[in-house]
Amino acid sequence: MEPxxxxxxxxxxxxxxxxxxxxxxxxxxxxxxxxxxxxxxxSQLNRCAFCLQIHATDARKLGETEVRIYTLNA
Incomplete structure (x- = not known):
């Protein structure tokens, strides 16, 4: 894996x-x-999976719903 x-x-x-x-x-x-x-x-637009993981986790901790997270790219 590349660093x-x-x-x-x-x-x-x-x-x-x-x-x-x-x-x-x-x-x-x-x-x-x-x-x-x-x-x-x-992060989706930048195609950064690392940042997607960080911000999705942070959003969930704040109480954001899975539906809103998953439908952002629609």
Missing amino acids: RMLLKEVNPAAFAAMVGLEKFLDGASLDKKLKELVKIRA
Whole structure:
């Protein structure tokens, strides 16, 4: 199995931008479950299975339903 790419090392500017967006979202008044759904959808578009797993797990912990998680790509 090939090791995962570390974005922080490969492209520090892109990583910094993602961290900045995350900080912005932390202060936004959006529902936490909705934020995770957005992250799941972005991970689908980026085809990142690792991120999909993380954000789907986080969404479930917040009480998000399986139906909403599974139908995001529809």
